Amino acid sequence: MATMDGDFWVFGYGSLMWRPGFEFLESGLAWVHGYHRSLCVFSHVHRGTRERPGLVLGLDYGGSCLGVAFRVRGAAREETIAYLRARELVTSVYVERNVGLRFAEGGSARALAFIVDRAHEQYAGRLSIDEMTRLVEGGVGASGDNPSYVRNTHAHLQQLDIHDPSLAEIVRRLAAREAPLAETA
Template sequence: MLETLSRDEDLWVFGYGSLMWRPGFDYVESALAWVHGYHRSLCIFSHVHRGTPERPGLVLGLDRGGCCQGVAFRVAARDRERTVRYLRERELVTAVYLEKTVGVRFAEGSCVNALAYVVDRSHRQYAGRLPIEEMTRLVAEGVGLTGDNPSYVRNTYEHLMQLDIHDADLAEIVRRLDRCSCRTVPAASAGQDI
C-alpha cells in the first residue's frame, strides 16, 4: 500500500472515527476532508477494545459506497515510519481493517492521497448494515479492554458535531442510548476502535 506514497514526502492520514479526535501521532496540520467511494458505518463487531467475542460491541469502519467527511492529518516525512507503525498497532489488532491509499478532497478543491483503514468485508467481525435497534443493543452492552461502547459512540458523535459533521445513524443511536439511560463508566482511553 505505502509503495504508492513516496517515502520522501509528507504522509497524509484520513480519520473518520476516533482518529479524528485522538490521532495519537504528531502531525503538522489537519483539515476537514472528504473521501468518495466509502462511508462511515457502525459495521464492525468489537472483540477487543469495546466488547468481547462473547459480547461484542460495535465500532466504526470505513465501508464501501457513498462519501465520508472526516479529518486529514499531514504527518512530516521524518515521522512517517513511526506513525505508520503506531497506526498498524492500533488499527490492525484483529485484521478487520485493510490499509489503503484513498484520495481525499479538501473544501477548497485540492486533493491528496492519504492512508486510511477500511473495513474488510470478508472478515468475521464485519457486521454489515444492522437494524438500528440491534446496533443500539450492541453498543449499550459492549465493554472491552479500552472501555465501554456507549462512551466511544457518544464521544465520536460529540466530536463530529463540533466539526459540524452530521451522522444520522450515530445521532439516532445516541438518542436511543440517552432514552434508555444507559450508564457508562469512564474509559481508561477513549481511542481504540476494534
C-alpha cells in the same frame, strides 16, 4: 495542503478524529469518495469482547465520507504507521489503503486510510438501529465502554458540523434508556 519533504496524510473518520494518538503538522476536513462511515464492525478488543462484542465504525464501500485528514512529517512515517497498524489492525478487520481525498478548503491528496474488510468475521454489515443500539449498549473492551466511544465520536462530528443520523439516533436512544436509571438513583 500539499505535502512536502515526504510528508503524508492520514484520514480519520471515527476515533482517529478525536484521538489520533500521533503527532501531526496540520489537519483539515476532507472528503473521501467511494467509502462511507458505518457502524459495521463487531469489536472484539477495543470496545467489546468475542463473547460480548461491541460495535465500532468502519470505512465501508460506497458513497462518500467527510472526515479529518492529518498531515504527518515524512520523518515520522515509520513510527506513525507502526502506531496506526498496532491500533487498527489488532484483529485484521481493516485493510490499509491509500485513498484519494478532497479537502473542504480545496485541493486534493492521497491519504492512508483503514477500510473495513467485508470478508472478515467481524464485519457486521448493515444492522438495524435497534441491533446497533443493543450492541453498543453492552460493549466494553480494552479501550473502554462502547457507549462512550459512540458519544465521543458523535460529539466530535457535531463540533465539525458533520451529520451522522445513525450515530445521532443511537446516542438519543442511549440517553433515553439511561434517563430512567438516573431518576431512580
